Amino acid sequence: MKKSFLFLLIFFVSYSYAQSVNDYKAVVVPLKYDFLKGENQYRLNTLTKFNLNKAGFEAFYSNEAIPNDFSDRCSLLYIDVLKENGFLITKLFLTLKDCYGKIIFQSPIGKSKEKEYQVAYSEALNEAFQSLFALKYKYNGSTTTKVQSEIHTEVVKPMPAPITTAKNVISEPVVVNTVVADSNLLYAQPTASGFQLIDSAPKVVMKVFKTTNPSCYIAVKNGLQGVLLLKENQWYFEYYQNDNLMSEKVVVKF
Structure with missing residues (x-):
């Protein structure tokens, strides 16, 4: 009975997804999953790439140089493995985005x-992959629409100092060093705590973490910690560098 149910479930998943995954050339595998502490812990990322190859996909690690044939990031899928809580049972499932x-x-x-993590995680992941194997993936040659980088030019105008005539006092404006950010469009990929912003390589450019304000994220970029703010429908990465407040325009699609 259990085997029959599993067969029907895999058949349903296969029917639902086969056509869509066949539109994509390859899959990008992250170096670390959110529910684990280290990169490739328990060799789950290696096992993921192995199973993707077994299923017929080309697969690349996120830090790997991707061949020119796969330069269109929208022709790629991005895999993630997630853990669901279970009492005395290890439960894993995978997504392709x-x-x-x-x-x-x-x-x-x-x-x-x-009970042993290495064995449990491997066994659960291999079982989760059975539905992907059942798709019998084969790239159909479909060309996804390539997203062109948006180029934005910003002219930074000096902020005039406001004058208070009643007291004849000139207040000094806050000096903000505005930097015109890399004009390439970034894409927000959801994570457990916020988003990671990736470019067309694909390469993780910035990680942002949710706050109670949806217009403000804690942000980390190249070792710099600051905030990602939404001001006048435009995102800015603001941080301090050598005691100077820097404001960097970021073009991102959530």
């Missing part, structure tokens, strides 16, 4: 009752 963060495929939950 497009360049906009939309889920193209989500597997049923793979389970394991093994």
Whole structure:
């Protein structure tokens, strides 16, 4: 009975997703999953890439140089493995997302009752991959629409100092060093705590973390910590450098 149910579930998933995953050339594998502490812990990322190759996909690690044939980031899928809480049972499932963060495929939950993490995670992940194997993936040659980089030119005008005539006092403005950011459009990929902003490489350019204000994120870029703020429908990365407040325009698509 259990095997029959699993077969029907895999058949349903296969029917639902086969056509859409066949539109994509390859899959990008992250170096670390959010539910684990270290990169490639328990060799799950290696196992993920192995299973993707077994399923017929080209697969690349996120820090790997991707060949020119795969330069269009929207022709790629981005895999993630997630853990669901379970009492005495390890539960994992995988998702494949497009360049906009939309889920193209989500597997049923793979389970394991093994107590040792290495064995349990591997067993659960392999079971989750069964539905992907059932798709019998084959790239159909479909060309996804390439997203062109948006170029923005910003002229920074000096801020005049406001004058208070009543007291004859000239207040000094706050000096903000505005930097015109890299004009390439960044794409926001959801994470457990916020988003990671990636470019067309694809390469993670910035990580942002949610706050109670949806117009403000804690942001980290190249070792610099600051905030990502929405001002007048435009995002800015603001941080201090050598005691100077810097404001960097960021073009991002959430």
